[in-house]
Amino acid sequence: MSERVLMKGNEAIGEAAIRAGCLYYFGYPITPQSEIPEYMAKQLPQRGGVYLQAESEVAAVNMVYGAAACGVRSMTSSSSPGFSLKQEGISYIAAAELPCLLVNVQRGGPGLGTIQPGQADYFQATKGGGHGDYRLLVLAPNSVQEMFDLTILGFELADKYRIPALLLADGALGQMMEAVSLEVSLQAKPEKQWAVTGRRGRVEPNVVKTLCFDQDTLEEHNRSLQRKYKLLEQQEVRYEELYTEDAELILVAYGISARLARSAVMQARAKGLRVGLFRPITLFPFPEEALFQLTAKNTQAFLVVELSSGQMIEDVERVTRRQKPVHFHGRTGGNIPTVDEIYDQIVQIMNKGGN
Missing domain, CATH: 3.40.50.970 (Thiamin diphosphate (ThDP)-binding fold, Pyr/PP domains)
Structure with a gap:
């Protein structure tokens, strides 16, 4: 042991x-x-x-x-x-x-x-x-x-x-x-x-x-x-995927934000929403090819979650080549989003068909 x-x-x-x-x-x-x-x-x-x-x-x-x-x-x-x-x-x-x-x-x-x-x-x-x-x-x-x-x-x-x-x-x-x-x-x-x-x-x-x-x-x-x-x-690209095979909305997050996003994804799944998580582990090299491949699946939109005004979202938009809408939820000033906050964002996006 x-x-x-x-x-x-x-x-x-x-x-x-x-x-x-x-x-x-x-x-x-x-x-x-x-x-x-x-x-x-x-x-x-x-x-x-x-x-x-x-x-x-x-x-x-x-x-x-x-x-x-x-x-x-x-x-x-x-x-x-x-x-x-x-x-x-x-x-x-x-x-x-x-x-x-x-x-x-x-x-x-x-x-x-x-x-x-x-x-x-x-x-x-x-x-x-x-x-x-x-x-x-x-x-x-x-x-x-x-x-x-x-x-x-x-x-x-x-x-x-x-x-x-x-x-x-x-x-x-x-x-x-x-x-x-x-x-x-x-x-x-x-x-x-x-x-x-x-x-x-x-x-x-x-x-x-x-x-x-x-x-x-x-x-x-x-x-x-x-x-x-x-x-x-x-x-040396490293990343983690959760429920991305059938996901209509994929959250992209790293670090502590990814843990919160994961909980929100599990909450959404329990409600029957087809939501997944993509977590980059290497931020450079960024897992570009793996993320881009998700645009060809059922994915209708992405939601980037960060403790910032929006930085990694620029790489997500670049990699997905804006083929699908990319939404953002960020908190700053030392604030950390709650799981319920992120879940509410998921519901709003899904209700609008990803747009």
Whole structure:
């Protein structure tokens, strides 16, 4: 029987990171993710790693740059305004093709906003929040168990593709407590021939940098990055479907919103309404083909549910090519929609024949 422990979502991230072989954590406290640095401060030094509270979010992300360049598993975490401060360093890490794990436990904004949950960092996460043409591998959990599992997956995919992976959670999941299976089956870590480790028998030492004055060389580097992102789109798309085979209305949601949407779908099904749920697990690569295929079935319309004014809905509209109506229900300011709210939206849309 696998080991199961009652944990907060933030604590599950910390425990998963340690079990995944993370040796260095650099961070800075900010609600609602502060349990991650607290957990790492207590546990990581006792289990062979190093915890360092940086003087700022900017310093923390650049410390991750240095540790990742040396080939060790490292991570940082923050929440929305703090994560925004990391964007320049994240662009550098992406440009240098350094594997690491980034965690954003989102809160309501813009600005300092609130300490309550939000999902308005979707654009920042999926479109490249810093400067330049780069993307992150973005994983969106919707349970404490997935906070644990996707943390481990994030480290492994980061190493496999030499890309920074982002776990995009929210304050509700971070503070939620659920039973978690701590069973881990790790893949073999790839050998990092590129790491900055001194000569070690090489004629020249490895160098990690992002500055390039030759425009043709930089252009080829950008093309190489885009080829990597295309490969991710071919090989690493993850999503979940519920009752989509016969659904006339399909809800699209991720994270905590997907849990609420799922309950609303079950309530609608109990009333005889043909409603389904499509949940992206990878926000980049976005599960475009799977979602587009649903437009050819019985689906008459889509309903996107987010804790924002509407961000993922733009990807849903783009992917479905507006062949079917795409409706939206969002809450902001730290408010979370109730299941009954979402169910009422379902009924209104179904009564109008999807229009």
